[in-house]
Amino acid sequence: MAERDWLLHFAEGYDDPRVMAVGGRTLPAWASGRRPDWFPEEFDWVVGCTYRGLPPGRVRVRNVLGGNASFRKSAFDVAGGFATGIGRDGDKRPLGCEETELCIRLTRAMPDAVLLIDDRSVIHHKVPAVRERFGYFRTRTYAEGLSKALVARSVGAGKGLESERRYTTRVLPAGVARGLRDAALGRPGGAGRAGAIVVGVAAAAGGYVLGSVRARRNGSSFSVPGAPSVALPASGRPHARGETR
Numbered sequence: 001m002a003e004r005d006w007l008l009h010f011a012e013g014y015d016d017p018r019v020m021a022v023g024g025r026t027l028p029a030w031a032s033g034r035r036p037d038w039f040p041e042e043f044d045w046v047v048g049c050t051y052r053g054l055p056p057g058r059v060r061v062r063n064v065l066g067g068n069a070s071f072r073k074s075a076f077d078v079a080g081g082f083a084t085g086i087g088r089d090g091d092k093r094p095l096g097c098e099e100t101e102l103c104i105r106l107t108r109a110m111p112d113a114v115l116l117i118d119d120r121s122v123i124h125h126k127v128p129a130v131r132e133r134f135g136y137f138r139t140r141t142y143a144e145g146l147s148k149a150l151v152a153r154s155v156g157a158g159k160g161l162e163s164e165r166r167y168t169t170r171v172l173p174a175g176v177a178r179g180l181r182d183a184a185l186g187r188p189g190g191a192g193r194a195g196a197i198v199v200g201v202a203a204a205a206g207g208y209v210l211g212s213v214r215a216r217r218n219g220s221s222f223s224v225p226g227a228p229s230v231a232l233p234a235s236g237r238p239h240a241r242g243e244t245r
Helices: 006-013 041-047 073-079 098-109 134-155 162-184 190-218
Strands: 019-030 058-060 069-071 114-127
Touching: 006 019, 006 114, 019 073, 019 098, 041 134, 041 162, 041 190, 069 073, 073 098, 098 114, 098 134, 134 190, 162 190
Parallel strands: 019 114
Antiparallel strands: 019 069, 058 114
């Protein structure tokens, strides 16, 4: 459910011809009517929403978040479309990160390209009851690790994990400390939120390790509509099929 001025702020971003993508802010609309006490805001990406730790305002980012994003049409002419083999495919894993891979591929093809998030472009995302459960939280964070392994395999760990390093070393430890402080003060859900952050990190890390091992063992290839197919050599650097290594 988009707020009335959602597209207006998207459009303003494109006044700069260098801007190739503009994303917005996604707020959860919980099926139960309220956030579960144990669910940390730092992990709102689990339910497709803007998470705690993203900078406020209109800021330049590595990638927009796919649930609330727009692209200049010419971006696809330059970089091709979304790669198959990364995002959602029925009930198969992994379950995300295709927008991350596309945005990194886009800025590699156009080094001067600018990607923005404008938190004035707000939508409210309905979160079904099944996604409010801890079992879904654990499964989704594990699947994210699998997805990040494929992204890192495609574009390299430097860019593929650039934003995640700050998130895991600064944002999440602060979230654990905040949860423990709330627990000490007797506020509901504090210990649960701290524990959920620890479990989420462990699940994502496990998925990433397993995904990396599978990718090295079996190799990976991505099909990019509108662009040459991307094959992944042992080095993890993408090259067009037929290109000399």
